[in-house]
Amino acid sequence: MAGTFVKDMTHGNEFSLLIGFAVPMLIGNIFQQVYNMVDSIVVGKYVGADALAAVGSTGSLNFLFFSLCIGLTGGIGILISQYFGAGDEKKVRKTIFNSIYIILTSGILMSMLGMIFARPILTWLNTPANILDDATAYMRIACAGILAVAAYNCISSILRALGDSKTPLIFLIVASLINVGLDLLLVIKFSLGVRGVAYATIISQLLSALGSLTFALIKNPFFKINREEMHFDKTIALKCYRLGIPLAAQSSLIAVSCVALQSVVNKFGSTVVAAFTATSRIEQLVQQPFNSLGMALSTFTGQNIGAGKLDRVKRAFGRSVILVGCFSLFMLFISYTFGNPIMHVFVSEPDVITFGTQALRITSWFYFALGMIYIVRGLLNGAGDAVYSMINGGVEVAGRIIFSNTLVLIPAVGKWGVWLATALTWFITGIVSLIRYRQGKWKTIKLVDKVRDKKEESEQGTLKEIEVSHSY
Numbered sequence: 243m244a245g246t247f248v249k250d251m252t253h254g255n256e257f258s259l260l261i262g263f264a265v266p267m268l269i270g271n272i273f274q275q276v277y278n279m280v281d282s283i284v285v286g287k288y289v290g291a292d293a294l295a296a297v298g299s300t301g302s303l304n305f306l307f308f309s310l311c312i313g314l315t316g317g318i319g320i321l322i323s324q325y326f327g328a329g330d331e332k333k334v335r336k337t338i339f340n341s342i343y344i345i346l347t348s349g350i351l352m353s354m355l356g357m358i359f360a361r362p363i364l365t366w367l368n369t370p371a372n373i374l375d376d377a378t379a380y381m382r383i384a385c386a387g388i389l390a391v392a393a394y395n396c397i398s399s400i401l402r403a404l405g406d407s408k409t410p411l412i413f414l415i416v417a418s419l420i421n422v423g424l425d426l427l428l429v430i431k432f433s434l435g436v437r438g439v440a441y442a443t444i445i446s447q448l449l450s451a452l453g454s455l456t457f458a459l460i461k462n463p464f465f466k467i468n469r470e471e472m473h474f475d476k477t478i479a480l481k482c483y484r485l486g487i488p489l490a491a492q493s494s495l496i497a498v499s500c501v502a503l504q505s506v507v508n509k510f511g512s513t514v515v516a517a518f519t520a521t522s523r524i525e526q527l528v529q530q531p532f533n534s535l536g537m538a539l540s541t542f543t544g545q546n547i548g549a550g551k552l553d554r555v556k557r558a559f560g561r562s563v564i565l566v567g568c569f570s571l572f573m574l575f576i577s578y579t580f581g582n583p584i585m586h587v588f589v590s591e592p593d594v595i596t597f598g599t600q601a602l603r604i605t606s607w608f609y610f611a612l613g614m615i616y617i618v619r620g621l622l623n624g625a626g627d628a629v630y631s632m633i634n635g636g637v638e639v640a641g642r643i644i645f646s647n648t649l650v651l652i653p654a655v656g657k658w659g660v661w662l663a664t665a666l667t668w669f670i671t672g673i674v675s676l677i678r679y680r681q682g683k684w685k686t687i688k689l690v691d692k693v694r695d696k697k698e699e700s701e702q703g704t705l706k707e708i709e710v711s712h713s714y
Contacts, residue, residue: 247409247461247463251546252327268530284426299377299519300380301504308388316489327544333690341482356382356384356386364377387448402537412457424441491631491635506663514597517589525664532569578606581599605665608665612668
């Protein structure tokens with residue numbers, strides 16, 4: 243089944259398919275980062291550096307609580323892409339329906355935990371006292387909207403798995419514009435400070451989720467689910483969890499490593515925290531081409547592995563490496579040439595700008611390693627390599643914790659150790675990722691096996707017949 247809102251990536255030129263799929267995601271990711279940056283700019287310019295530091299100090303923690311839901315949506319998308327590549331349309335629709343159970347339970351759970359433990363965790367992480375109240379308020383409001391974030395990510399993951407990267411873009415752009423308008427209204431007009439920024443973010447995410455779901459139900463043929471397909475399927479749910487939990491653990495471990503690094507940053511006071519927040523926002527923007535390419539490669543890999551076309555996956559990976567190299571060199575030039583004016587966009591304090599400009603020059607030398615992490619991660623995740631997910635997360639935790647706590651103790655390095663820790667973690671993780679790819683274990687993973695799946699369906703049907711007969 244193919245159409246305007248479904249794209250089969252098992253045929254055609256690999257490079258064209260990757261670029262055509264990645265560009266809408268890149269535009270969407272940039273818009274998403276732009277409204278994250280607008281949060282920082284509005285807070286930094288209209289509330290102050292302390293407020294910017296408060297928002298920045300919660301970034302890694304918020305990601306930690308979001309990571310379970312995001313990981314599970316990734317697992318759902320991988321399974322759907324492989325079923326789609328294998329031509330099993332019924333299993334695609336059943337997986338979409340079962341995603342409702344998965345996202346509702348995980349979203350509600352993480353939302354409650356985030357709101358309850360926001361202040362104790364921020365206190366434990368040595369968040370400076372002058373920003374603790376604002377940081378707590380921002381985090382609690384953000385966590386209250388986790389279900390909306392999870393719903394949007396799930397719908398987007400499903401649509402991308404079916405080859406549609408344009409529909410999520412449309413609703414993300416609309417949500418971004420709403421977010422910017424609400425930022426200006428709630429912070430400047432109503433003087434709600436960091437709370438206004440948090441409210442703007444979750445409202446825009448909720449509208450984006452509702453809009454994309456409504457559109458998918460009307461336009462995407464795979465969202466037209468038959469009544470007999472609307473039931474909880476244990477086999478499909480277990481597969482989603484087997485894929486999603488390692489992805490969630492990967493995201494959680496990366497978030498833990500960022501939280502550990504943030505705790506080191508916090509020890510240097512609000513000026514360094516503000517500089518680190520600004521450079522992190524800029525680096526998040528730099529990462530978007532890598533992220534988009536990795537996500538495109540993940541869908542491409544899932545569909546082609548489902549169709550048994552490994553050679554296409556290898557060729558797509560080779561072309562992705564070339565793209566990463568070109569963009570890394572370009573961003574190295576930008577960081578050295580325009581680092582200072584870029585920092586001026588975020589803050590006005592001269593000392594914060596000075597720290598941030600030099601920090602960008604440090605990390606920009608490692609952008610190629612960062613890009614390699616994204617494309618290898620995309621390929622291996624698309625193949626369903628759950629072991630790699632854990633390895634990747636573990637290496638990032640070890641790297642950020644060891645490097646940050648060691649480098650800052652060296653007198654000649656000091657506060658610059660927090661940025662060096664990030665750069666060296668990218669380097670080490672990139673090497674480990676390449677080793678895992680070269681081992682080739684991803685080629686032997688079988689998530690979708692038509693013979694096995696039919697046998698499981700037959701067994702489930704037999705069990706249902708027995709249950710019905712017993713009921714009489």
